[in-house]
Amino acid sequence: MSSLVEHVDLCPVGHAGNKPTVNEIPSRLVKVLQYRVPVNPRGEFCVRSKVVATAAAVTLATVLGLVDYLTGREWAISAFYLLPTCLAGWMAGRSAGFAVGALCAGAWFLSDLFSGPAYQHPLIPVWNAIMLFVFFFVVVWLLTAFRSSHYHLEQTVECRTAALRAEMEERKRLEQAKLQVERLAVVGSMAAQVAHEIRNPLGSISLNLDLIEQELSVFANSNGRSAAECQVLLREMSSQVLRIGQVLQEYLRFARMPKSERAVVSLKGFLEEKLNFVQPLLDQKHVYLRSTLDPNLPPVYVDAEQLWEAFLNLIRNALDAMPDGGNLTVSAQRNGAGALVSISDNGRGMTEEEARNLFVPFFTTKSDGTGLGLAYAQRVVNEHGGKIDCATARGKGSTFNIQLPLAVGA
Structure with a gap:
């Protein structure tokens, strides 16, 4: 792990303009760093920066203590002890700031104790060192609190900006859908x-x-x-x-799609019945049917006739993609709060342009097609509160995934 950190330019997390993104750092490295070196939620700097800052602060505190001792009490340089204390607190975090602050107070105490005549009371240097440490403690606390609030404010602004951007994109999508x-x-x-x-x-x-x-x-x-x-x-x-x-x-x-007449339907029994109905057509087209239906699949609340018309359009589309025969796979299983029905073929697949315009009404690549079959299927699924999408690859076939809500209480 040390060699990994040593060869990677780790930049400050939470420092304005220098936060690493997932796109900039390989995902594998991010996982390793998150597992072995957790990132502080306050946005503290990474391990290498912490070590360097702490070492620099300790060195500076030692030098200041030596200079303070050599110059004696005539030259008051105690204010300069704030430099290493603030450096450690800002770069390495609150704990490092407290530690360096204690070191500075100790260095000042030793230089004050041995650089001049004794005080009237032997505890005066101790008291002064304690007061100096308390001052450093307060400064470090306020400094790190300011830094943490600055980081959280920055994160809040970024989150709100992202939310605003997402809202604008959603509005644009809704406007396009309304126009459509x-x-x-x-x-x-x-x-x-x-x-x-x-x-x-x-x-x-x-x-x-x-x-x-x-x-x-x-x-x-x-x-x-x-x-x-x-x-x-x-x-x-x-x-x-x-x-x-x-x-x-x-x-x-x-x-003029008629108003749906919905009822509680056993999706497994419904699919078994309808697939048996189209089996002669599949045999005629030399298409082998493979169905995988979950026996514990809960019922759905749908218009059976409209839903079958939608499924039948998807099956016809699969048959058209396999003019020389092939394999048709129909599966149904529970997926969260809904039922997922997948219809797959190993036909010729679609190009990116065809997949992009797949559900656009009147778009078709067939000489005798109307371009309404898949658009009708999408409309039926959407009106039932479901979702439909397609995964396809040229030469490898297509898979239509239909997500349907379950019946109430299922």
């Missing part, structure tokens, strides 16, 4: 209006396509080849109409 909500409200209203205007013509088109297909079946005997070709085209048109209807349904669901 206002934009989403406008976009949602427009999407709902557009979807409403398009759904009625689509319904008529779909009905007419069905009628045309029925009419074509009548003429299938006269010209079977042409009728078959027309039926293929009609089926393609019907599938595209169905696709448009599904997109409109997603827009409407996002823009």
